[in-house]
Amino acid sequence: MSFGFLGIQFGFALQGGFMSRIFQTLGAEVDDIPGLWIAAPLTGLLVQPIIGYLSDNTWSPKFGRRKPFFLIGAILASITLFFMPHSPALWIAAGLLWVLDSSINISMEPFRALVADKLPESQRSNGFVIQTLIIGIGTWIASNLPWLVNKLGVSNEAAAGVIPNSVIVAFSVGAFVFFASILYTIFTTKEDPPKDLEKFLSEKKESSFIPDLVESLKDMPSTMKKLGLIQFFSWFAFFTMWSLSMPALTEHVFNSPKPDVKEYAQLDKEGKALKNDKKEVIYLSANKKQEYESKDKVYNDAADLVGSATGVYGLSSMAFALLLTFYTMKNKINRKYIHMGSLILGGLGFIFMFxxxxxxxxxxxxxxxFAWGSILSMPYAMLSSSVNPNKMGMMMGLFNMFIVIPQIIAALGGINYLYKLIGEAHINAMLLAGLSLIIAGLCNFFITDKNAISG
Known part of the structure; x- marks a missing residue:
């Protein structure tokens, strides 16, 4: 049932781990990168409530309720993953990110709703934790793909403004895994029809998106609002990591920042690097070309290592999920304190990067x-115990607002403004992420609903 999340996470990890590298390669300045990421949360804000509503009101004896959306998202995401590293210009890469994130969103929330659909209340913590286990595996493997294919002989070097072949191959593998794993879930998982099919079909005829959206917003339980506050600070932190960890860590930890080709090349009147008829950069001299290529090689090696280190959070989230899986099979857990402790540990992890x-x-x-494993399971387990099961897809989609709004704020300048209050160095963005995650952890004190807490 959850195996398709392996593919979704391949796409998500490649996007989160290497889009900033692609943006930098195509000429983006570091402080411009969060703004280039704005497509991702904007599409989530628009797409997920709509997809949740549609999946709530879909039933086909042949295709099921959630599975049609898995398939549509998988086709679009796989195609986009394949073409993303072939982007010839920065604006094309930013546009493809928009399509990629929309496609991942089309698949992702129906998957979460499927777990809530099929599992009784007593098994939902276990179900979301197993989903997190699979996500952790996908994160680790996908984050290591560019490093791995480089070790297998695929070059991680390329001309200025060109994506290395190791990244191209990694995204192609990700496209295949995304599609194949989604197909596996589609062909091996049977969806159950609504308990009262006649009532479902009757309500479907009377339903309308805007009135249902307004009603759902009005009926949003207090626990969902409190979880939303936790999600706000949690996802601000992780968006900061995805958008700025690559430049921050290659620069601060590996002392290997991306070289600026404009310092080594002839420039036009607009200050851009001149190129010849073959679209190759015209350098100031042969020595400058050699110096740029040498520094760029060091940066690409460091970027591979940052990607591999990033994948470790997939492994530890997997270990976290595995421990919880075994424990929740026979015991109830306090979701509130597990989530609190995990988020605080994650915040300390960000601060240690300095x-x-x-x-x-x-x-x-x-x-x-630990924080990532908890974010992917505990809020959804607490939420699913607090909302109307007949509107699970819509509520999961609305809950996504508390994920994408902080990312939009971050992308529109929130990250750049706040981290520079600490200092100009890009590593300070990781300190900001750590503080945000600790605040998220402390906000768990607001959760008081016993049904949400115990599971």
């Missing part, structure tokens, strides 16, 4: 993985 070395960076991501 002091990390290449050999100790992985420990930061181990701690971050």
């Amino acid at each position: 002091y990390a070395t290449p050999s100790t960076l992985m420990y930061s991501f181990i701690l971050i993985g």
